[in-house]
Structure formats: structure tokens, C-alpha cells
Amino acid sequence: MIHFEEKKLPNGLHLIVHHDATTPMVAVNLTYKVGARDENPERTGFAHLFEHLMFGGSANIPSYDAPLQSVGGENNAFTSNDITNYYVTLPKDALETALWLESDRMLELAFSEKSLEVQRNVVIEEFNQRYLNQPYGDVYLLLRPLAYLKHPYRWPTIGKSIEHIREATMEEVKDFFYRFYRPNNAVLSIAGNLNMDEVLPLVEKWFGDIPAGEELKHEYPQEEQQLQSRELTVEREVPLDAIYKVFHMPDRLSPDYYAFDLLSDILSRGDAARFNRRLIKGKKLFTDVQAYIGGDFDPGLFSMSGFLNPNTSMEQANKALWEEIEQIKKEGVTEDELQMAKNKVITTHSFAQTSVLNKAMGLGIAAVIHNANLVNEEVDFYKAVTTEDIQRIAKDFLKESNSTTLYYKAKK
Incomplete structure (x- = not known):
């Protein structure tokens, strides 16, 4: 049984805290309600592209990794059809470092043409290496649009086509960020030897002033029953x-x-x-x-x-x-x-x-x-x-x- 406490901030951020007295470490997990299914069918791969862009510097912090590594922290992320998930583990005493880093990139990314070009090329190379040039790599590029005719699961998280990423503009990137990377579209879950009374003031300090975005319905076109193989x-x-x-x-x-x-x-x-x-x-x-x-x-x-x-x-x-x-x-x-x-x-x-x-x-x-x-x-x-x-x-x-x-x- 995992015991936990929950709190919703005025800007909509959903906070969950789990007390675990057995560890000197703390885990900070930030789940955004955006995945490949939320993309424009003509601009697929954006959710995964953003997983990379989020490590390219934010409004006030040019490097995400350097401050985290200086306090002994580790981080990673993944994108699925349904969510994008970012996580950090670090010593309990350094919790504020993680909250500072995550809140600043939720507030605003650096949005430089250089960062976009770098991460765009990284994703294109990944598309080539893992999906086009690797044996059996294109299986789900073929199978998903065959199995799904309407639902956005019909493309994988990498996207339908390299061209969708290659042609991504700064305006499109900013629109995607301000639509989906808002506190009311996220869940912040923290586990470690701490409780809500300790965590809430720190979360309010770092996340409380970030403005909420529009309320998203997360409704998707559903598949009709398949009647023929x-x-x-x-x-x-x-x-x-x-x-x-x-x-x-x-x-x-x-x-x-x-x-x-x-x-x-x-x-x-x-x-x-x-x-x-x-x-x-x-x-x-x-x-x-x-x-x-x-x-x-x-x-x-x-x-x-x-x-x-x-x-x-x-x-x-x-x-x-x-x-x-x-x-x-x-x-x-x-x-x-x-x-x-x-x-x-x-x-x-x-x-x-x-x-x-x-x-x-x-x-x-x-x-x-x-x-x-x-x-x-x-x-x-x-x-x-x-x-x-x-x-x-x-x-x-x-x-x-x-x-x-x-x-x-x-x-x-």
C-alpha cells in the first residue's frame, strides 16, 4: 500500500506527496497530459520533440543538467502515446534544486532557433537510426495506420514522417508548449522522507505563480468496430x-x-x-x-x-x-x-x-x-x-x- 496526500494549487497543478522514511533520496516526477495522441495529424512527433527541447535550456536557466549534477541528482524522461513524463532523483536536502529546474522550464523554455535546430536534428537522427535504418524498425510505422483508421494512435511517438519534424517552425513549437505545458495540465508527484506540510510551501514558492493555461478536454476520435481483417x-x-x-x-x-x-x-x-x-x-x-x-x-x-x-x-x-x-x-x-x-x-x-x-x-x-x-x-x-x-x-x-x-x- 502506497500512502499519499494530494493537493491542487490555484493554478491547477496537481500535487501528490508520498512519505517514505526508508530512503535519503527524493524522487520528483512531473507528468504532463500530452502525448502523441494530442498532436496535429499534419505535425506529428511534437510530443517527443518537446521531450528533447525541455533539456535545451529554460527562460532563466541555460543548462538543466549542470545544476542537477552538482547536487548529485539524476534525471530522464520518456514520451508515450498518452503522456510525457520527466523525473529526477536527488538527495532530500537538494529537493529545491529539482523544483527550481522543473518550474523554470514549465514557466518558459529558452525558445532559441539554435536549440530548436539542435534538437530537431537529434530527433531526425533518432528517426533514421531507430525506425528507418534498423532491421524491423519501421514495423509500427506500417502497422499502426493499418490497425487504426481514426484514432491518433495511428502514428507512433516518433511521428509519421521526418518531414513533420524537419518543417517544424518556432511559432508551432511555442503554440504547442503554451497549450500543453501548463500547470493545470500536469501532475507533480514527490516521494521521499518528507510530508505535505514540508513540500507544499516549496511547491507553492516555485510553481504557484506560473499561470494556468486553457482547460483541455482531451477528447479523441474513436475507432469504429473493425469488421474485416x-x-x-x-x-x-x-x-x-x-x-x-x-x-x-x-x-x-x-x-x-x-x-x-x-x-x-x-x-x-x-x-x-x-x-x-x-x-x-x-x-x-x-x-x-x-x-x-x-x-x-x-x-x-x-x-x-x-x-x-x-x-x-x-x-x-x-x-x-x-x-x-x-x-x-x-x-x-x-x-x-x-x-x-x-x-x-x-x-x-x-x-x-x-x-x-x-x-x-x-x-x-x-x-x-x-x-x-x-x-x-x-x-x-x-x-x-x-x-x-x-x-x-x-x-x-x-x-x-x-x-x-x-x-x-x-x-x-
Whole structure:
């Protein structure tokens, strides 16, 4: 159980404080409610670009990293389809350094043409290296717009095209910042050996005068029910054929989200998982095959992917995946399989709660999803899943009309 206190500042900043007396460190996590799904379809990749720009200097602080490193702090960030998350760990006595740094870049970035050009080139290089020039790197550039026709999940966080980043103007960058990087669009979560009475005056000191932005509704065009299977075949310079198959699944707050997560573990987490026993070791059709979910807030995708053995055809691989699905529909999973998957999830969850950073981050992200107490409720949601639930979701969602398949062939 993670105990916490909450407070909302007059400018809308949502503050969460967790007291952890076991550590001399403090974690400061700032979650902004902006991800790839909030972008203009003609200017994608901006959320990720801003993750980089936020380290390029702010209105009053030319270097973010130098002051933090001088007090023994570390920091990083990540962008998803739903959020952009920044986090810092540092000694408790240096807490104000983190609040000073984060508040100044929330107030205003430096917005220099030089910084924009530098970070734009960094992102373009990342796009090239990780998505265009890396084997299998363009999978989700191909698969997402095939699976999604309306929802902005149809592009990855890096964006649809390098041109969207290359052509980004300073005016567009400033508009994006002042729309989304406002206190009323953020959750500040702090964990360490401190309490709300200690933290609140410091947060008010550094963040209290930052003006709120417009109230954002965060409403997105939703997918219509998929009624027909979709597929795409491509050839690339890669070592092995691969297959990627996805199915639409419910959103992050649905009880079925937890059933899908457990199903993915039953299929591919660990040596005893079905895919490993049957498709890799048994039938020897794949060198590797996985099932997984993305964790998206809105209705997401349940995914299966595998690298084929050289003597396995695409038809054999596809048939084998469908046979595994049909067996679950027909026979379900065993109580032992489900309990083993639950035990792994509970162990992972418990271990994560030993980290002060994981607790601060978990509280902040949970508050954006629904409410901060979600971090304490999730284990019970996993425990409530039954074998009947697993069989039901397989029947309801894992059907051909709800499937999208990418056949990724190695050039001969």
C-alpha cells in the first residue's frame, strides 16, 4: 500500500506527496497530459520533440543538467502515446534544486532557433537510426495506420514522417508548449522522507505563480468496430521473416485490460509459457514469439509477434498462432496457468514499490489515467480475473474480423 496526500494549487497543478522514511533520496516526477495522441495529424512527433527541447535550456536557466549534477541528482524522461513524463532523483536536502529546474522550464523554455535546430536534428537522427535504418524498425510505422483508421494512435511517438519534424517552425513549437505545458495540465508527484506540510510551501514558492493555461478536454476520435481483417506484406533487408498480428482491445480502465495482460503472460512470459513450449521448443516454428499489450490509456492493441525459423513459411506461422488462439477459445486456460501469471504480476508490482522513483512515477501516471489510488487497486484487479474471463475475451476480441496482420518478409 502506497500512502499519499494530494493537493491542487490555484493554478491547477496537481500535487501528490508520498512519505517514505526508508530512503535519503527524493524522487520528483512531473507528468504532463500530452502525448502523441494530442498532436496535429499534419505535425506529428511534437510530443517527443518537446521531450528533447525541455533539456535545451529554460527562460532563466541555460543548462538543466549542470545544476542537477552538482547536487548529485539524476534525471530522464520518456514520451508515450498518452503522456510525457520527466523525473529526477536527488538527495532530500537538494529537493529545491529539482523544483527550481522543473518550474523554470514549465514557466518558459529558452525558445532559441539554435536549440530548436539542435534538437530537431537529434530527433531526425533518432528517426533514421531507430525506425528507418534498423532491421524491423519501421514495423509500427506500417502497422499502426493499418490497425487504426481514426484514432491518433495511428502514428507512433516518433511521428509519421521526418518531414513533420524537419518543417517544424518556432511559432508551432511555442503554440504547442503554451497549450500543453501548463500547470493545470500536469501532475507533480514527490516521494521521499518528507510530508505535505514540508513540500507544499516549496511547491507553492516555485510553481504557484506560473499561470494556468486553457482547460483541455482531451477528447479523441474513436475507432469504429473493425469488421474485416486487414493485412499487409512487405519485404525488407532483414535476417528472418517476421509476423505481427494485433487485435483491438479495451481501454486502460476496463477490467478486461487486466485479463489481456495476464493472457499475454500465459502465452509468452517465461519458459513454461504456451508459445515457448509449443511454438519454439515443440513445433520449432519460431526463434522467438511474444504476446504483449501496450498499456495505452484509450482502447489499445493486443499484439503477437514472432521471428520465423528459416524453414517456416508465413502460412505455417500464421496458422500456428491461430491454433493457439482457437485452443484458448475452446478449452480456456488452466487455473494453474492463471495463478502463475498472477503471481508474476504481483511479484513485479511488489518489487516496483521498493523504489522511491517507481512510487512517485506510479502515483503521477495513475492520477492522469484516473486517480492516484489506482496504484493500490491494480493488484486486486489482477486477482479478480478468472479463467472464464480469459476465455471470454479470447472469444470476444481474438477473432479474424478484429485482426490486423503484417507479414514482414526477408528479401531473398
